[in-house]
Amino acid sequence: MHRLRLNRDLVAGLMFVAFGAAGLFIANDYPRGTALRMGPGYMPVLLCWGLVMLGGIIAIKGMVTAGVSLAAWHLRPLVLVLIAVVAFALLIEPGGLAIATVAIVLIGAAGGLEFRLGEALALALGLAAGAVGLFVYGLKLSMPVWPLS
Amino acid sequence: MDLFNNIIFGFGVALSPQNLLFCFFGALIGTLIGVLPGIGPLATLAMLLPATFYLPPIPALIMLAGIYYGAQYGGSTTAILVNVPGESASVVTCLDGHQMARKGRAGAALAIAALGSLFAGTVSTLIIAVASPPLSEFAIKFLAPEYFSLMVLGLVGSMVLARGSLINAVAMVFLGLLLGLVGTDVNSGRERFTFDIPVLSDGIGFVPVAMGLFGVAEILINLERRDQRYVGSVIGSLMPTRDEFRQATPAVLRGTALGSLLGILPGGGALLASFAAYAFEKKIAADPSRFGQGAIEGVAAPEAANNAGAQTSFIPLLTLGIPSNPVMALMIGAMMIQGIAPGPQVMTQQPDLFWGIIASMWIGNLMLVIINLPLVGIWVTLLKVPYRMLFPSILLLCAVGSYSLNSSATEVGIMALFGLLGYLFYKLDCEPAPLILGFILGPLMEENLRRALIVSHGDPLVFVSRPISLTLLIMAVLLLLLVVLPAVRRTRAEAFTEA
Numbered sequence A: 001m002h003r004l005r006l007n008r009d010l011v012a013g014l015m016f017v018a019f020g021a022a023g024l025f026i027a028n029d030y031p032r033g034t035a036l037r038m039g040p041g042y043m044p045v046l047l048c049w050g051l052v053m054l055g056g057i058i059a060i061k062g063m064v065t066a067g068v069s070l071a072a073w074h075l076r077p078l079v080l081v082l083i084a085v086v087a088f089a090l091l092i093e094p095g096g097l098a099i100a101t102v103a104i105v106l107i108g109a110a111g112g113l114e115f116r117l118g119e120a121l122a123l124a125l126g127l128a129a130g131a132v133g134l135f136v137y138g139l140k141l142s143m144p145v146w147p148l149s
Numbered sequence B: 001m002d003l004f005n006n007i008i009f010g011f012g013v014a015l016s017p018q019n020l021l022f023c024f025f026g027a028l029i030g031t032l033i034g035v036l037p038g039i040g041p042l043a044t045l046a047m048l049l050p051a052t053f054y055l056p057p058i059p060a061l062i063m064l065a066g067i068y069y070g071a072q073y074g075g076s077t078t079a080i081l082v083n084v085p086g087e088s089a090s091v092v093t094c095l096d097g098h099q100m101a102r103k104g105r106a107g108a109a110l111a112i113a114a115l116g117s118l119f120a121g122t123v124s125t126l127i128i129a130v131a132s133p134p135l136s137e138f139a140i141k142f143l144a145p146e147y148f149s150l151m152v153l154g155l156v157g158s159m160v161l162a163r164g165s166l167i168n169a170v171a172m173v174f175l176g177l178l179l180g181l182v183g184t185d186v187n188s189g190r191e192r193f194t195f196d197i198p199v200l201s202d203g204i205g206f207v208p209v210a211m212g213l214f215g216v217a218e219i220l221i222n223l224e225r226r227d228q229r230y231v232g233s234v235i236g237s238l239m240p241t242r243d244e245f246r247q248a249t250p251a252v253l254r255g256t257a258l259g260s261l262l263g264i265l266p267g268g269g270a271l272l273a274s275f276a277a278y279a280f281e282k283k284i285a286a287d288p289s290r291f292g293q294g295a296i297e298g299v300a301a302p303e304a305a306n307n308a309g310a311q312t313s314f315i316p317l318l319t320l321g322i323p324s325n326p327v328m329a330l331m332i333g334a335m336m337i338q339g340i341a342p343g344p345q346v347m348t349q350q351p352d353l354f355w356g357i358i359a360s361m362w363i364g365n366l367m368l369v370i371i372n373l374p375l376v377g378i379w380v381t382l383l384k385v386p387y388r389m390l391f392p393s394i395l396l397l398c399a400v401g402s403y404s405l406n407s408s409a410t411e412v413g414i415m416a417l418f419g420l421l422g423y424l425f426y427k428l429d430c431e432p433a434p435l436i437l438g439f440i441l442g443p444l445m446e447e448n449l450r451r452a453l454i455v456s457h458g459d460p461l462v463f464v465s466r467p468i469s470l471t472l473l474i475m476a477v478l479l480l481l482l483v484v485l486p487a488v489r490r491t492r493a494e495a496f497t498e499a
Helices: A008-029 A042-064 A075-095 A097-110 A117-138 B002-014 B017-035 B041-052 B057-082 B088-102 B106-139 B144-161 B166-180 B198-202 B206-222 B242-264 B270-284 B297-312 B314-320 B326-337 B351-372 B376-383 B387-406 B409-427 B432-455 B467-484 B486-497
Strands: none
Touching: A008 A042, A008 B166, A042 B166, A075 A097, A075 B206, A075 B387, A075 B409, A097 A117, A097 B387, A117 B387, B002 B017, B002 B106, B002 B351, B017 B041, B017 B057, B017 B351, B017 B376, B041 B057, B041 B206, B041 B326, B041 B387, B057 B088, B057 B106, B057 B297, B057 B326, B057 B351, B057 B376, B088 B106, B088 B270, B088 B297, B106 B242, B106 B297, B106 B314, B106 B351, B144 B166, B144 B432, B144 B467, B166 B432, B198 B409, B206 B326, B206 B387, B206 B409, B206 B432, B242 B270, B242 B297, B242 B314, B270 B297, B297 B314, B314 B326, B314 B351, B326 B432, B387 B409, B409 B432
16 A cells, blocks of 8 residues: 555545534534524534535545645745734734834735845835825725824 | 617716716726736725725716726736736736737737727627516516525536536535624524624624635735746737738637626636637637737637626626625625615616616726727836735735724734635635635525525425426536536636646
8 A cells, every 4th residue: 555645635625624523513502403493503514514524535535546746835925924914903903004004014025035125114104104095084994093093 | 679778778877977987997996906916806896895885876886897897908918918917817818918919919919808808898788788687587586495596506606617626616615605604693693603703793704705815815826936027018009900800800709709608607707708718719720729829819709708707797696686706796795885685676676776887887898998008008117016016015905905894903814814724725726716605605595595494394395396496406417417527527627727
């Protein structure tokens, strides 16, 4: 028997099984009801079992065929871009749009392959001014602009 | 004649100064985001959704519609000049369009793309006007079982039309349906999968999910490659030669027909239409080897098809109230913000809205030709902005869009989570489109299933004993069987690997 290698289908299948199993675990105490009177747990449980089964088939397909090997993950853009978005989420309410914009643009830009600090700083300040002008004064979206406002 | 009167009536609505202005805004914004790679109509619509709250319904919807079909025009400019799709539906236009540009025929390629799109837009506007009234009259008879079966057909459609493995697409639909059920159950008031997070009690917002899966994930994927754009500045004469016209005309006709058809299909829309049209042209060409070397048919057909598909995908939305793709789901969101319940009753209850939007599409197409052809120089300048400056701006727009809809920072966090998931799905070759359709239809399906079973006293045969419902289900089964057939399977794989 050949050595079991992690390939794309196997991982995808396991991912679907994990989603389904987690769903079943959480939905365990939702009342199921009957087909005539469906409870809040009826559809979720049905769908989760479907996911477990489909995921199982995909995983088995991955095990019995050679499959496509997993593509490499580029961690730098992934981590920095996601941190940038989270920073925006954390800063928008206490810090306001201007500060949150500088944070998301600077951290996000650092995730790129061709990062230039000076250029990114200028971009961040320019976009902060533009965002406040466009969204708050132009489109009149309601959001804080400065800290504690 | 009714049709004639309706169209005149629609033009009366669309030609009011305010509606014309917003039609122009829509077309202009659509072109802008179409030209800029990395930002599509979905993220733009999501961002502008909160702003439309302050507009009356008709100009709001006219503008949003304009953004979608406007992006189809703008996308071709980038594809032809830079060899990068400005918008995902113009991926195939790169192949021959950019080769034409290298041979100094960029101007002709741009002109054919724009004129082909105008023709396709005109025909598909007419199709919408002709097909919608009978369809919505028919759909008004639909009850819960029919709606449920229709949604099954829609989901099967999105699986069949997804790229990659069919079973992955099925699993993605299930996952989407499950994600759609997050939130308070309408019948029992019980919270499901909310983890005690307050915003989740109304369900996961569509905007952060869509922006995460499409906007953020796309940035993550793009950042793996170096930015290798070369912006050609020589456009040359915009006038195609007589030969080019002769070759392009039948291709435009075929592209329009195919695009109009595929736009109506659930899961269809501009993207699928352009891929299919390119594959079809190559298949029937006398000399397929010309494709990829600058064949004008390879520009004309997909560009006509993507515009036709973008417009006819409004048919299921306007007549059935069911979105056929993620962009249409956002249009439903926009209608709901305006207090309009999408469905077959819109046409009779709000004829000014219905016919006004249709007429505005034709006007918008006319504006787009002007925005795109004589003004192409402006868009070329824009293209010289490097991606390292573009992507942080797009990221900001996505974050602001997610935040502003409900003024909720949590939703920005949800967008980050779905950005990560979108990247994971990409790496595992699972296309997100079926997931998003399942996500939108999840709560609707549960509700209609529940209602159908209550009416039938728990008898599941209700779905096959009603003729319309049965027909829809048979169509779904046939569609599924079709893909499993080896011959069709091969063509499907081919169609998607062309690009």
